[in-house]
Amino acid sequence: MSMIPSPVLIIGDPVLSQRTVFLSKKKYNDFSWITIDANENTIDDIRSISGMNTFEDSKRFILIKNLQNKKDFREFIAELVQSSSDDLKFVIWDSSSEIKSDPKTGINKTWQDWINLLKKNEKFVLVNSGFDFPDNDYKDSVSYVESLFQKNNKKIDPVASKIFIDIVGRNRAMIVSEVNKLSIISPQNIDRNFVIDNCYPSSKSAVLYQFGNDLDSGDLSKSIISLEKFLSSGIDANILAQIIVNKSRWHLAICSFYKEGLDFYTIKSKILGMGKFPSCVWHNDQLTDSQKNKLASNLNEDENMISFMSLKMGIPLNYINVEKKSNIKTVRKGEVIPMPFMADMMMSYFQDKIVNTNKKNYSDQDLRNNILNRAINLYLLCTECLKDVRYNEISQKESLYEMVKAWTNTTV
């Protein structure tokens, strides 16, 4: 009696699933593999192809990919796979990611019922390659990164793996691919600096982080090299210019708080609260950071927000109108510093390169005034240069150089 499983259902990340299919074909290469695309073939075709005899009595694996989200199709597959035998095996691969999983509720009921139906086959095996981690998740994604490095006999510290997630994103295939690449060149213990220097940024905010990290070194030549590296790797000049403008705007906010006499720790928490919704929570001095986090996440739910506005703020219910069709998330979103450690980065640039470099030349009050003046001039110059980058393609590079030069010139 054959121990080879059938039917096998492969769900989850398409890239990782593809690898599972590849390895299965390699493992069972004495079988003849017949791939059927359910999008291009009718269920009659699938039935016929599965049932076709061959001249040589070869054992067959029928691989059905691109599942269709139709009741008839699900019922047909559930019935078809019952014909599994020692010579006929089935692999059902959800290559088009029809089966989705919600982090809270799991796989949707219709598909779960179908999976339960397949489970009735004695040799059924479910291969779940995992789904993308939710946007705000760190707990599971960080431990996933740690476990992947561990498989490669490497150790990554939790802060570094958090930065890794921020730079690479929460797509499982991207994470696996990046871990495999990094494991080849990484030391035994991976720290934050190694991740920053070697991870390939896959999102705009990650580019911001890496490019910003080079800018904040205050080293003109290093910053220019970094700028050219990103330009040559296909990052648009507009994105890089926007990054410098954003940084100069955040820097202006820091300098403005500094002028008001705030200490570095308070400035950091202020800029982290910048642009966050709802402002009545984030700018409430009587709440602790954890209270703010908890309240803000509660108030992201429409119903909670309505009761907060009516009960706590005293706004009559008939004054509140929820537009269900509008993109509420977009309306609520202000300009925030995308990742918390970027605030650290901004503060470290401010402290080390601006305050410490210039404090011996001025009295405290003069220093605060001059630093703010530099920040204003820097911001105005950067916005002017951004216009050039946007509307004058010929001098794009020159404008970017000009911005980098101004940013790395730390003298006030």
Added chain:
Amino acid sequence: MIFLINQNLFIKALEQGGFAALSDDAQSDKSNMAPILKSVRISIDEDLVIESFTSLISSKWSMKATEDNGIYLKEKGSVIIPANELYAWVSKQSKCKILLKFVESKNPEVISGNNSDYNLDNGTLIKKIGSVKVMSKDDTKTGSQWSLDCYEYDEFISVNYDKNKQHVFTTEVEKFTEALSKVASSCLLEDYNHVFDSVSIEKHESDIYIGGSDKHRFSLYKLQSVSNINDSFFESVTRNVLINTILLRKIMKLSSGLNIEFSYLDNKIVIVQDNWKLRVSVVNINVFNSFPSLKMIFSKTYKKIGLVSKSILSNRLSTVSLVNKSSVLFDFKKDSLTIHAISETGSSPNQADAPVKDIENEVKIVLAVRHLSDLLKIIKDEYIQFYISNDGRSVKFISSEDENISYYAMKVDNPKYNTLLGK
């Protein structure tokens, strides 16, 4: 290098000599070697030679450089130039003479190709050393002229097509082309193992057969006018020789001579015809074992079922396949054939009758619609003779118009027809 050549001769020479460079394999190449793989080398001395190569194919066309042949030598030499561009330009000219003239550049330029990720050693650098001016002039004393880049590459392979090759057989081009067209429809368009997108050449008893299969059906053609069969070759190989079907069809389309000669050398087939020599990589004959062998096919015994009119069968098949385009049940009863189609999609079952002549066995079998419809295209007979194997797993068809053709199709297991099959 300067020479003059008739346009119609040059176009044929480029098609044949530049066969490798003009292939999709070469034209889609993105490696450092791409400029060379996409080019032909044209050499002229006593002979005019045009040759090209890729990792899978190499081709060579040669002819005596004489005025009688339409080649007028002015200055001997050799150039490597892009095949596709040259072929496109030459094919636009008509009924004219074409002049090729090499113009050396004072500043040769090293080109690294499209892929800069791997470096070539100094010894294998590709250099752009000048250009080749191509000029045409017809009866009106007017024409066009163009210039193409000319490369230098020390490692350009000059294949020796005759060394150590083992002659296999010789046949007539026309007969072989016809045989190929009959069996090609049974092959897959693409198979990543390159087994079922190929045709097999195999000897059985004293005849050479060409066959195409997609695992579930097999079309076979007994080659006619075959000479110089090398029996010891066929005895030495454990299985048949496979050649990619699409490639072979392209080769046969360009063939113009009377005879074509097949030889074998280390998993490569050498095809020789008049002025054209080709070497094509084939599947390792000792590695694959999934292609149906003639021994297995001929060891099965078949019994007659009956004769069905081709036009009626074609009509009934297209009617019932409105319900199920994939598989239908053939129910041969006394004097009549009923074709049933049942679908999974919920459409009502469909059936059609057809008269059967000379019925010898009452049979019920589920067959693939496509296998039957392809058969109807290949066989020109007025009546189709059905045979069934003794184990009941396959059917056979033999044409009475052309007895060299035989076609085999395996049955389909479809539980939807179980009730009609009496299971």
